[in-house]
Amino acid sequence: MAVCPNGHDSASDDFCDTCGMRIGSPPAGSSSAASGHGAPGGAPGSWPAPGPASADEPCPNCATPRTGQFCEACGYNFAGPRFSPGPPPPGRGPAGPAPGGGYSQPVPSSRPQPPPPGPGTGGYSWSQPVPSAPSSPAPSAATLPPPARQAADGAPSMSSFPYPQATWTAVVGADRAYYERVQAVTGPEGAAVTFPSYYAERRFQLVGNQMRIGRRSVSRGLAPEIDLTGPPADPGISRLHAVLIATQDGNWAVLDPGSANGTLVNGAEIGVGDQISLHDGDRINLGAWTAITVHRGLGNSHPAGGRRHVTTDDPRH
Amino acid sequence: MTDSGFTVDVDQNQYLPEGGRDVSAVVTVTSGPDVAITAPGAGAGSAEIIIIDCSGSMDYPPTKMSQARAATAAAIDVVRDGVGFAVVAGTSTAWPVFPPDGSMAVASPASRAAAKQAVGALRANGGTAIGKWLGLAREIFAGYPAQLRHAILLTDGKNQHETPEQLVAELGQCEGVFSCDCRGVGTDWEVSELRTVSSALLGTVDIVPDPAGLAADFAAMMENAMGKQVADVSLRVWTPQTATLKFVKQVAPAVEDLTGRRTQLSPQAGDFPTGAWGPGESRDYHVGVEVAAAGLGQEMLAARISLVAGTEVLGQGLVRAIWTDDEALSTKINARVAHYTGQAELADAIQEGLEARKQGDEETATAKLGRAVALAHQSGNEDTAKLLAKVVDVVDVEAGTVRLKKKVEDADEMALDTRSTKTVRVKK
Numbered sequence: 023m024a025v026c027p028n029g030h031d032s033a034s035d036d037f038c039d040t041c042g043m044r045i046g047s048p049p050a051g052s053s054s055a056a057s058g059h060g061a062p063g064g065a066p067g068s069w070p071a072p073g074p075a076s077a078d079e080p081c082p083n084c085a086t087p088r089t090g091q092f093c094e095a096c097g098y099n100f101a102g103p104r105f106s107p108g109p110p111p112p113g114r115g116p117a118g119p120a121p122g123g124g125y126s127q128p129v130p131s132s133r134p135q136p137p138p139p140g141p142g143t144g145g146y147s148w149s150q151p152v153p154s155a156p157s158s159p160a161p162s163a164a165t166l167p168p169p170a171r172q173a174a175d176g177a178p179s180m181s182s183f184p185y186p187q188a189t190w191t192a193v194v195g196a197d198r199a200y201y202e203r204v205q206a207v208t209g210p211e212g213a214a215v216t217f218p219s220y221y222a223e224r225r226f227q228l229v230g231n232q233m234r235i236g237r238r239s240v241s242r243g244l245a246p247e248i249d250l251t252g253p254p255a256d257p258g259i260s261r262l263h264a265v266l267i268a269t270q271d272g273n274w275a276v277l278d279p280g281s282a283n284g285t286l287v288n289g290a291e292i293g294v295g296d297q298i299s300l301h302d303g304d305r306i307n308l309g310a311w312t313a314i315t316v317h318r319g320l321g322n323s324h325p326a327g328g329r330r331h332v333t334t335d336d337p338r339h
Numbered sequence: 340m341t342d343s344g345f346t347v348d349v350d351q352n353q354y355l356p357e358g359g360r361d362v363s364a365v366v367t368v369t370s371g372p373d374v375a376i377t378a379p380g381a382g383a384g385s386a387e388i389i390i391i392d393c394s395g396s397m398d399y400p401p402t403k404m405s406q407a408r409a410a411t412a413a414a415i416d417v418v419r420d421g422v423g424f425a426v427v428a429g430t431s432t433a434w435p436v437f438p439p440d441g442s443m444a445v446a447s448p449a450s451r452a453a454a455k456q457a458v459g460a461l462r463a464n465g466g467t468a469i470g471k472w473l474g475l476a477r478e479i480f481a482g483y484p485a486q487l488r489h490a491i492l493l494t495d496g497k498n499q500h501e502t503p504e505q506l507v508a509e510l511g512q513c514e515g516v517f518s519c520d521c522r523g524v525g526t527d528w529e530v531s532e533l534r535t536v537s538s539a540l541l542g543t544v545d546i547v548p549d550p551a552g553l554a555a556d557f558a559a560m561m562e563n564a565m566g567k568q569v570a571d572v573s574l575r576v577w578t579p580q581t582a583t584l585k586f587v588k589q590v591a592p593a594v595e596d597l598t599g600r601r602t603q604l605s606p607q608a609g610d611f612p613t614g615a616w617g618p619g620e621s622r623d624y625h626v627g628v629e630v631a632a633a634g635l636g637q638e639m640l641a642a643r644i645s646l647v648a649g650t651e652v653l654g655q656g657l658v659r660a661i662w663t664d665d666e667a668l669s670t671k672i673n674a675r676v677a678h679y680t681g682q683a684e685l686a687d688a689i690q691e692g693l694e695a696r697k698q699g700d701e702e703t704a705t706a707k708l709g710r711a712v713a714l715a716h717q718s719g720n721e722d723t724a725k726l727l728a729k730v731v732d733v734v735d736v737e738a739g740t741v742r743l744k745k746k747v748e749d750a751d752e753m754a755l756d757t758r759s760t761k762t763v764r765v766k767k
Contacts, residue, residue, distance in 0.1 A: 037640030037657070040607075042579030042630070044638040240571075240649045251650055261650075 023220050033222055033253055190228035190274050190318055192248060192266065196221035197305075197313035200286075204258070204310055215310045218254035228274055228316075233266040235259075235306075235314070250312060258283045258309035266316075267297060274316065275299045276306055283309065344374035344618075347646050347654035350675045353661050354668035355632070362628045362641040364658040365590070365675040366574070368613070369621040374568050386423035386443055386485035387564060388476045388517070389414055389557075391436075392494040393428045396527065397463035403524060404463045406550035407493055412455045414491060414557040418446045419565050423483050426458055429472035430465025431500035435479065443483035466500035469536065470509035477513050486570040487615050488517035490540075491560055493553070495524045498532050506532075510539040515571075518542050518614050520560050523757075524550055526749035530756040538595060541614035546757050548750035566617035569648055573602070573610035574624060577643040580607060581631035584642070587611045590679040591623035594686045594760040610647065623764065625679050626658060635662045675765055678718060682762040685714040685723065689759035693730075693752060696743065705731075705743055713739030720763045726755040 023031050024045045026038030033039055201217045226233065226248045234246035239261045248266070250259050260281040267275045275297045278285040285292055286307040292298050300306075302318035351364035389411050397404040411426060418424045423443040426436040435441040437454040444450045472492065480488045498506055513519075519540035521533040524547045537544035543560075547553050574597075578584050589595040601609040613622065628641045642658035663669055692707030708731050715724040716736045727733075729751040731741040 034643075037643070038579070040580050042582065042640035043633070044640070047638060238650050242649070255652075 023222055033220070035219065190316060192226045192228060192233070193315045193317065194224040194226070194248070194250065195313050195315070196254075196311050197307060198311070200307045200313060201311035215257055217311055221254060228266060228268070231268050234262060235264045235266065235308070236262040248314070250309070256309035256312045259312060263308055264306070266300075269299065273299065273301075273318070281308070343646075343651065343653035344371035345369065345616075345646055345653040346371075347644060347656035349644065349656040349658055350673060351658060352669075352671050352673040352676070353659040354663045354665070354671070355660050356666065356669040357635055357662060357664060358632045359660075359662065359669065360629050360632050361585075362630055362658060362660050363673070363676045363680075364626050364642070365673070365679055366624040366626055366644050366656055366658075367621060368574075368624065368646055368654070370569070370616045370618055372618050374616065374618050384485055384570070385419075385487040385489070385565070385567070386425075386480060386483050386517075387418055387561065388425045388427055388479060388490040390427045390429055390433075390472045390476055390490055390492040391458075391461065392430075392467065392496070392524075393461055393463050394430050394465055394467045394494075394496055395463055396467075396496045400550075403495060403550045404461070406553045407524065408458050408461055410493070410553035410557040411458045413554040414561040415451050415454050415458070417558050417561040417565060418451065420446050420448075422446045422565070423485055424450075424454070425476075425479050426454055427472060427475050427479070428461055429468070429475075429494075431468045431471070432465075433468075433472040433475040435475065436461060441475075441479060443479055443485075467494065467496045467498055468500040468505075469494060469498045469532070470501050470506040473513050473519070473536070474509050476519075477509075477516050480517050487564075487567050488570075489542075489564045489567070489615070490517050490519040491557065491564075492519055492521045492533075492536065493524060493557075494521070494528055494533070496527050497529050503532075506535070510536065514539055515612065520544075520564075522547050522553070522556060522560075523753070524548075524553060526753055530753055534757070541595075541612060543593070544757055546750065546753045548754070563617070567615040568618060569616045569653075572613045572616050572646060572648045572653070574613055575604070575608060575610050575645040575647050575652075576626065577608040577645070578628055578641065579630065579639065582641060583629045584609070585627035585629055586625070587627075588625045588679075588683065589613070589622060590625045590682060591621075591762045591764050594683050594762060597624075613646075623675075623679065625676070625683070628658065630660050633660075633662055635664055637662055678765045679762070681714050681718050682720070685711055685718065685720065686759045686762075688714065689723070689727070689755060693756050696730075696752075701743060705741060708743070709739040709741040711739075712736060712741050718763060718765075720761075722761065722763075723755075723758065726751070726758060730755055 023033065024035045024038075026032050026041060026043045026045050027047050028038065028041050028043055030038050030040040032045060035045055037044055196218050198217055205215075230247075233248050234244075235248040235250065236244060236246035237251045237255075237259055238245055238249050242261060244261055246262065250256060250263075260283070262279060263281040264276055264278045264285045267277055269275050276285070276287060276292070277297045278292055278294055280294045287298050287300070288305055289307070300316050302316070304316050306314040306316070308314070346367075346369045348367040348369070349364050350367065351362070353362075355362070391407055391411050393404075397407060415424070415426070422445070424446050425438065425443050428434055428436045437457040438444045439457070444454065469492070473490075476490050517540065519536060520542040521537045521544045523530070523533050523544070526546075526548065530544075530546075533544045536542075545556075547556055574587065576584060576587060584598075584601075586596065586598040587601075589597060597611040597613075600611055602611075603609050624644075626642055626644065630639060630641050633639055639660045640657060641660045644656045644658065646653040646655070688707045688711040692704050692711060695701075695707060696704035708727065712724065712727050712731065712733055713736065714720075715727060729744075730747050731743055734740040734742060
């Protein structure tokens with residue numbers, strides 16, 4: 023999850039999903055926010071955090087409270103003219119990935135100085151600001167925790183979710199350990215699949231008799247309840263990959279109806295057509311890097327990053 | 340070339356002056372030599388319907404009806420084995436000619452022969468209600484599973500036996516169900532009427548002045564339809580929250596305004612239909628966005644253009660905006676944007692000029708067609724220049740000074756009108 027100069031969370035890491043501003047260009051006053059670490063060279067997945075916005079400062083144009091470099095309401099540029107072509111300079115701002123979901127749901131933010139909630143527009147609503155988890159200096163790809171983990175670790179806003187008792191939730195995230203296992207056994211065509219540099223953790227409440235897992239297909243008339251279309255898109259997921267089925271006892275089971283690349287539950291591949299009962303915290307792996315962790319009830323939700331060890335060594339791919 | 344076989348290239352001047360808001364770009368979409376993401380055995384995924392006008396006027400002259408039968412037979416011969424096909428006859432009503440039960444036949448030597456026999460028995464008698472013909476075709480398509488659905492419509496007259504509203508209502512139902520290429524034979528049909536049909540149904544429209552030319556034209560159209568591999572491709576245009584998408588137009592090979600065809604995905608994104616694609620095709624689109632001005636030196640994504648088929652993203656291009664105080668950068672005019680702006684104006688000038696001429700407003704007609712002559716000349720659109728020369732006498736091609744010809748063949752005027760939207764390309 024990248025953050026643009028205007029302070030929007032963006033699933034795209036080149037330009038902001040909301041306002042289109044180039045991600046990585048300097049926000050107002052950011053030079054003073056340099057703290058000596060961050061991925062050098064502006065590699066994908068790195069971004070500067072926006073500078074300390076003066077929360078009290080109203081927009082001189084329309085009086086909307088400031089939330090970033092540009093006014094959320096009218097687009098006024100608080101920073102005024104400044105130029106910074108190319109990638110951001112190294113060593114700017116806290117380097118932790120901003121966690122959170124897509125722009126259609128409240129997301130936690132890693133902004134160092136949280137501004138007051140701005141007026142939400144177009145379905146986008148500002149998150150409850152949370153302190154960002156301190157990240158280690160110069161995180162490499164190998165040490166970078168899955169973004170989803172941070173989201174779960176530091177997201178008090180989740181506790182406000184009104185989960186009724188015995189409600190099941192599926193949390194979708196990207197799983198690097200699983201990805202590397204898949205990579206280890208796949209041929210050259212798998213090598214083209216890269217692990218996403220960020221992934222917006224997504225939550226689906228399990229309702230009804232079944233929840234299909236797959237990718238939306240207009241041509242096939244498929245709209246799976248758990249739609250993993252992306253971005254980022256996991257190319258290994260079938261249009262109809264698996265189905266979560268409500269069982270008599272109020273719990274859920276998973277069934278793979280014959281996906282191209284198979285499905286794992288807690289690291290073990292499940293047979294096509296087998297209905298596997300699920301327990302709180304069980305993890306389903308599918309595609310090239312996707313993990314779906316299921317949670318029963320509330321209060322003991324696990325991060326999607328994977329606490330259970332993956333023991334499989336032969337995921338079909 | 341990407342994995343999908345499609346490329347999306349963006350050509351624009353990305354530099355804006357301080358406070359500048361208008362961003363314009365030409366997006367070129369090209370399909371590779373072996374695009375095919377339709378189910379294997381692409382032919383099985385296709386369906387074709389030939390809609391043939393059997394109104395009474397098709398007997399004047401009698402060669403019209405006989406040539407229409409021959410053309411339909413020629414098109415049937417081109418339908419590949421395994422492709423679903425049907426023939427519909429239209430008057431003030433519509434009926435299935437083959438298969439006679441209103442279903443879709445699967446092409447084989449036997450079914451093609453049976454279809455040609457049924458077509459051979461067609462006689463002209465009755466009126467013209469194009470909406471009803473399209474409605475029957477739509478119902479036949481609906482009963483047959485195929486990804487690529489295409490029709491050929493032949494008429495020789497005006498849509499007299501239903502109201503324009505009825506035709507528009509039917510077109511609304513047909514949009515997205517199938518594409519349709521329209522042909523007018525003779526000179527008694529209405530160019531604007533068939534253009535309405537072909538535009539709505541993402542097809543072409545053209546005049547076949549001499550019925551003898553029908554067979555070759557039908558075979559060519561069917562051949563082209565058989566080459567299509569990828570159905571229902573859309574341009575997905577994302578714009579920033581503060582921006583307004585002004586227009587999306589196809590500008591090559593012909594001008595087709597798609598702005599009103601948006602399917603809303605979110606307040607910031609919409610899909611615009613481009614129809615079906617075959618291998619080795621290239622089309623240009625002109626996209627105009629009004630953005631909220633940002634500060635000097637800032638860079639903004641004015642539009643993210645994705646080519647999508649179903650949920651498959653086939654390619655992507657970025658339209659940018661960078662604000663600069665360097666006037667040499669910001670005032671530079673992108674040659675292709677300018678070229679297509681001129682080509683769109685050319686099409687408008689021709690259509691408005693011909694309309695004025697019909698209304699007897701010679702002054703406006705002379706001015707518009709003169710402007711068209713100059714634009715066609717400047718842009719190197721020789722085909723259109725030749726068609727214009729049959730309607731006006733050119734005095735000064737550079738200045739666009741012309742005199743209206745006293746006597747103009749109906750067929751020449753209609754050919755100019757139907758082909759006014761054809762464009763030529765410029766090299767990058």
